[in-house]
Amino acid sequence: xxxxxxxxxxxxxxxxxxxxxxxxxxxxxxxxxxxxxxxxxxxxxxxxxxxxxxxxxxxxxxxxxxxxxxxxxxxxxxxxxxxxxxxxxxxxxxxxxxxxxxxxxxxxxxxxxxxxxxxxxxxxxxxxxxxxxxxxxxxxxxxxxxxxxxxxxxxxxxxxxxxxxxxxxxxxxxxxxxxxxxxxxxxxxxxxxxxxxxxxxxxxxxxxxxxxxxxxxxxxxxxxxxxxxxxxxxxxxxxxxxxxxxxxxxxxxxxxxxxxxxxxxxxxxxxxxxxxxxxxxxxxxxxxxxxxxxxxxxxxxxxxxxxxxxxxxxxxxxxxxxxxxxxxxxxxxxxx
Amino acid sequence: xxxxxxxxxxxxxxxxxxxxxxxxxxxxxxxxxxxxxxxxxxxxxxxxxxxxxxxxxxxxxxxxxxxxxxxxxxxxxxxxxxxxxxxxxxxxxxxxxxxxxxxxxxxxxxxxxxxxxxxxxxxxxxxxxxxxxxxxxxxxxxxxxxxxxxxxxxxxxxxxxxxxxxxxxxxxxxxxxxxxxxxxxxxxxxxxxxxxxxxxxxxxxxxxxxxxxxxxxxxxxxxxxxxxxxxxxxxxxxxxxxxxxxxxxxxxxxxxxxxxxxxxxxxxxxxxxxxxxxxxxxxxxxxxxxxxxxxxxxxxxxxxxxxxxxxxxxxxxxxxxxxxxxxxxxxxxxxx
Numbered sequence: 001x002x003x004x005x006x007x008x009x010x011x012x013x014x015x016x017x018x019x020x021x022x023x024x025x026x027x028x029x030x031x032x033x034x035x036x037x038x039x040x041x042x043x044x045x046x047x048x049x050x051x052x053x054x055x056x057x058x059x060x061x062x063x064x065x066x067x068x069x070x071x072x073x074x075x076x077x078x079x080x081x082x083x084x085x086x087x088x089x090x091x092x093x094x095x096x097x098x099x100x101x102x103x104x105x106x107x108x109x110x111x112x113x114x115x116x117x118x119x120x121x122x123x124x125x126x127x128x129x130x131x132x133x134x135x136x137x138x139x140x141x142x143x144x145x146x147x148x149x150x151x152x153x154x155x156x157x158x159x160x161x162x163x164x165x166x167x168x169x170x171x172x173x174x175x176x177x178x179x180x181x182x183x184x185x186x187x188x189x190x191x192x193x194x195x196x197x198x199x200x201x202x203x204x205x206x207x208x209x210x211x212x213x214x215x216x217x218x219x220x221x222x223x224x225x226x227x228x229x230x231x232x233x234x235x236x237x238x239x240x241x242x243x244x245x246x247x248x249x250x251x252x253x254x255x256x257x258x259x260x261x262x263x264x265x266x267x268x269x270x271x272x273x274x275x276x277x278x279x280x281x282x283x284x285x286x287x288x289x290x291x292x293x294x295x296x297x298x299x300x301x302x303x304x305x306x307x308x309x310x311x312x313x314x315x316x317x318x319x320x321x322x323x324x325x326x327x328x329x330x331x332x333x334x335x336x
Numbered sequence: 337x338x339x340x341x342x343x344x345x346x347x348x349x350x351x352x353x354x355x356x357x358x359x360x361x362x363x364x365x366x367x368x369x370x371x372x373x374x375x376x377x378x379x380x381x382x383x384x385x386x387x388x389x390x391x392x393x394x395x396x397x398x399x400x401x402x403x404x405x406x407x408x409x410x411x412x413x414x415x416x417x418x419x420x421x422x423x424x425x426x427x428x429x430x431x432x433x434x435x436x437x438x439x440x441x442x443x444x445x446x447x448x449x450x451x452x453x454x455x456x457x458x459x460x461x462x463x464x465x466x467x468x469x470x471x472x473x474x475x476x477x478x479x480x481x482x483x484x485x486x487x488x489x490x491x492x493x494x495x496x497x498x499x500x501x502x503x504x505x506x507x508x509x510x511x512x513x514x515x516x517x518x519x520x521x522x523x524x525x526x527x528x529x530x531x532x533x534x535x536x537x538x539x540x541x542x543x544x545x546x547x548x549x550x551x552x553x554x555x556x557x558x559x560x561x562x563x564x565x566x567x568x569x570x571x572x573x574x575x576x577x578x579x580x581x582x583x584x585x586x587x588x589x590x591x592x593x594x595x596x597x598x599x600x601x602x603x604x605x606x607x608x609x610x611x612x613x614x615x616x617x618x619x620x621x622x623x624x625x626x627x628x629x630x631x632x633x634x635x636x637x638x639x640x641x642x643x644x645x646x647x648x649x650x651x652x653x654x655x656x657x658x659x660x661x662x663x664x665x666x667x668x669x670x671x672x
Contacts, residue, residue, distance in 0.1 A: 042389040087377075
């Protein structure tokens with residue numbers, strides 16, 4: 001059956017029923033003090049003194065995924081996960097979400113169910129309550145998610161990097177790009193194994209928002225962080241520009257996952273620094289907190305240091321030379 | 337110039353600059369205690385004990401408007417206004433908004449600027465601060481807006497209609513449908529004047545969310561309300577279904593705007609009851625509060641009464657007969 005045969009009210013009823021059957025979704029109503037969930041003109045929840053966080057991200061067919069060749073459960077998962085990553089990068093705790101679906105009349109109901117399955121799976125995994133949204137007809141499928149969270153004041157911010165702060169990342173970058181490469185039919189890759197294939201696939205299609213790591217960073221005393229969505233160097237450039245500061249990065253300090261080097265030996269550094277959709281956290285921290293970072297975030301890596309150079313400029317030291325990297329268009333979707 | 341030549345970063349810079357030049361947008365930062373606005377991974381604002389409201393609505397090219405023939409300033413206005421109407425129907429005060437734009441590469445920058453002009457104009461008119469959003473490339477233009485608001489506990493809700501409550505609307509319905517009819521080139525209409533044309537046009541393309549009226553209703557003591565977006569009878573059916581109650585409506589009590597009767601004499605009742613996109617508030621209220629409704633909401637009309645009939649059923653009394661109206665698909669966009 002197709003969306004156009006099923007009708008708006010049946011879709012809303014399906015979603016409401018599915019949400020009410022999910023144990024985590026149901027249990028969150030009380031713990032989050034939800035007054036009004038799905039079904040009225042607005043959602044409503046009780047607030048306490050503190051900071052409310054809000055973010056939104058969108059995925060569009062033909063731009064961010066291909067409907068006919070994608071696993072819709074994965075698309076659903078990722079549509080929430082990218083938003084949760086934004087909350088994580090502030091050191092916050094996600095609480096609630098609004099889900100907007102733009103649905104083509106020709107879309108199969110089974111695909112809609114898979115999509116929503118992935119949405120609920122990710123939301124429930126990270127204790128995020130779906131409280132409402134919108135369903136509209138659209139010539140192409142799109143998913144817009146808005147996620148809310150809470151945080152004790154102050155949040156971490158991308159604009160607060162200070163001179164001599166160490167610059168770190170919570171884990172390897174480049175794995176998502178490797179997963180994307182795998183999904184392209186043209187590639188004949190050496191050294192692929194079931195294990196590294198799965199790892200690459202999961203990094204791209206099932207990203208895990210670093211909520212725990214964001215909270216640890218905030219507790220340790222980090223004040224500067226952002227999530228890596230456009231690529232490590234592109235996002236570092238944004239952090240440096242926002243903080244009006246420069247940075248020195250040693251090429252040898254940028255961690256390259258050994259499996260990426262095995263499968264993509266000629267582009268491993270490029271993938272790690274310019275891959276995108278990593279959803280690791282990029283952070284700055286005082287050097288006197290390095291021991292805590294090492295013990296509490298053992299998978300993190302320090303890649304360089306903020307310096308009083310030209311604002312926004314990355315001085316990359318490689319092969320005893322210094323390269324000044326001063327502009328990264330990264331993932332500028334609009335330019336052709 | 338087109339979107340694809342302008343690039344994502346220039347778009348974001350244009351939006352940030354435009355927001356920072358708008359006096360209302362700037363002044364709201366302090367009064368709403370915004371900690372982080374446009375530019376970081378999430379927005380953040382300080383909360384106090386109370387209720388946080390959240391709603392979202394989407395407009396899609398070819399479904400809700402036609403890009404090539406629309407006034408983009410109006411589309412921008414309406415994309416916010418429909419959300420504000422949801423906040424109004426709870427008795428809330430809007431505070432902040434996230435704006436997501438799905439932009440085709442071929443769209444003109446002048447159209448984007450018109451769209452954003454309308455968005456800011458409406459947001460600023462109703463003291464709503466734009467705090468972030470997302471910009472994505474898309475094969476078709478769409479606008480998803482999420483609006484937040486605050487409210488003292490409890491909100492009005494659509495499910496709280498009680499037996500013998502009077503059922504009212506805050507103003508005439510059908511004017512928006514008249515505006516939509518006007519925009520269709522095929523129509524040759526009699527009795528059109530510049531004044532009624534403008535009124536019909538504004539009702540459809542420049543709806544005014546009934547925020548003041550929603551607050552008055554809540555202060556008077558109404559506990560049941562929703563906004564009329566799908567059509568008066570369709571939305572009344574939803575209110576009755578949510579409240580598990582019936583209603584008796586006298587045809588003669590449903591107000592028909594005299595200008596609609598002049599221009600559309602054969603379909604005026606149909607337009608008033610099934611037009612859609614009215615963005616008036618439908619409410620239920622105890623009869624002992626009727627005097628307050630009349631004095632504080634002089635443009636409102638009482639159209640009937642809740643009764644212990646079959647849940648969801650409207651008993652329409654017309655020409656000394658009673659018609660049982662028990663199902664309204666209203667604006668079901670998906671069925672063909």
